[in-house]
Amino acid sequence: MSEVIVITSGKGGVGKTTTSANIGTGLALSGKKVVLIDTDIGLRNLDVVMGLENRIVYNLVDVVEGNCRLRQALIKDKRYPGLYLLPSAQTRDKTAVSPNQMIKLTEQLKEQFDYILLDCPAGIERGFQNAVAGANRAIVVTTPEVSAIRDADRIIGLLGTYEIGKIELIVNRIRADMMKKGDMMSVDDVVDILSVPLLGAVYDDESVVIATNHGEPLVGGDSPAGIAFSNIVKRIEGEQIPLMTEEKEHSIRIFFSTILQKIQEG
Amino acid sequence: MSILHIFSKKKSGDVAKDRLKILLISDRINCSPELMEQIKAEISAVICKYMQIDREKMEIQVSKRKINVFW
Numbered sequence: 001m002s003e004v005i006v007i008t009s010g011k012g013g014v015g016k017t018t019t020s021a022n023i024g025t026g027l028a029l030s031g032k033k034v035v036l037i038d039t040d041i042g043l044r045n046l047d048v049v050m051g052l053e054n055r056i057v058y059n060l061v062d063v064v065e066g067n068c069r070l071r072q073a074l075i076k077d078k079r080y081p082g083l084y085l086l087p088s089a090q091t092r093d094k095t096a097v098s099p100n101q102m103i104k105l106t107e108q109l110k111e112q113f114d115y116i117l118l119d120c121p122a123g124i125e126r127g128f129q130n131a132v133a134g135a136n137r138a139i140v141v142t143t144p145e146v147s148a149i150r151d152a153d154r155i156i157g158l159l160g161t162y163e164i165g166k167i168e169l170i171v172n173r174i175r176a177d178m179m180k181k182g183d184m185m186s187v188d189d190v191v192d193i194l195s196v197p198l199l200g201a202v203y204d205d206e207s208v209v210i211a212t213n214h215g216e217p218l219v220g221g222d223s224p225a226g227i228a229f230s231n232i233v234k235r236i237e238g239e240q241i242p243l244m245t246e247e248k249e250h251s252i253r254i255f256f257s258t259i260l261q262k263i264q265e266g
Numbered sequence: 267m268s269i270l271h272i273f274s275k276k277k278s279g280d281v282a283k284d285r286l287k288i289l290l291i292s293d294r295i296n297c298s299p300e301l302m303e304q305i306k307a308e309i310s311a312v313i314c315k316y317m318q319i320d321r322e323k324m325e326i327q328v329s330k331r332k333i334n335v336f337w
Contacts, residue, residue, distance in 0.1 A: 146289075150286065178279075183277060183278045186279070193283065193287065
């Protein structure tokens with residue numbers, strides 16, 4: 001049975017696209033057939049985060065309007081067998097696609113793919129309604145900041161009005177040093193406020209910027225964010241992975257790098 | 267950041283959590299903080315009409331499922 005998962009947040013810039021790209025790649029690495037759909041019509045970005053921007057011929061709007069066949073618009077990621085991208089249109093707006101058309105599209109994709117991941121645009125208007133329409137599972141991405149959490153809460157409320165069986169949370173860009181000082185809400189605090197099961201927490205990690213610069217995923221690598229995304233992928237597939245593994249691994253890494261630094265400084 | 271923030275004992279993470287808790291109550295029931303204050307004031311006025319309670323010491327908490335009155 002294939003799953004249609006929407007990755008959403010309400011607020012922009014919290015890491016939806018990075019999260020989508022890494023979950024998609026991670027699922028493909030574990031042998032699943034995955035299609036990522038960029039539903040942000042007018043502001044497409046998933047292609048460039050995945051390093052597939054030079055391969056676009058047709059897009060989501062072309063498929064919906066019947067300008068091409070679905071398989072013509074799907075870009076196969078040659079680095080990862082089983083990973084496909086359906087890019088968004090850059091020169092149109094959100095009204096070019098309707099929620100009903102999205103339901104039809106996801107139904108069609110279910111025949112070929114194990115996972116259909118929808119990268120949702122920011123906001124709660126048409127773009128959100130399109131992305132959510134065909135989904136049966138939702139991942140809400142937030143950061144430990146008041147604005148992002150407030151918007152996430154609103155999104156969780158709205159998701160409740162759709163036929164979505166499972167809503168889970170990813171807390172992105174957490175910082176161990178700030179949490180230790182009490183200057184950042186802890187992951188537990190965020191979960192407590194939003195009352196949604198936690199799928200994972202991702203460290204604010206400079207390797208995210210570096211990977212995005214290259215158009216490469218983090219998942220499969222040994223950076224703190226890469227490990228976090230790998231664990232998230234395993235949890236999506238139903239594996240029981242303890243939630244703070246990445247924190248422990250990260251603190252060990254910090255511990256050793258501080259020692260190393262001290263030695264080098266003499 | 268003011269000097270007040272530097273010397274206050276409360277961690278900014280806790281400040282954020284407390285602010286959010288209050289904010290989300292009004293967001294969730296789609297009611298502005300001003301309107302919430304008005305509701306609380308009217309509830310306390312009604313209670314004080316029938317019971318002898320010091321209004322200054324009364325506290326009313328509104329959440330998604332219930333309204334608590336403490337005194």
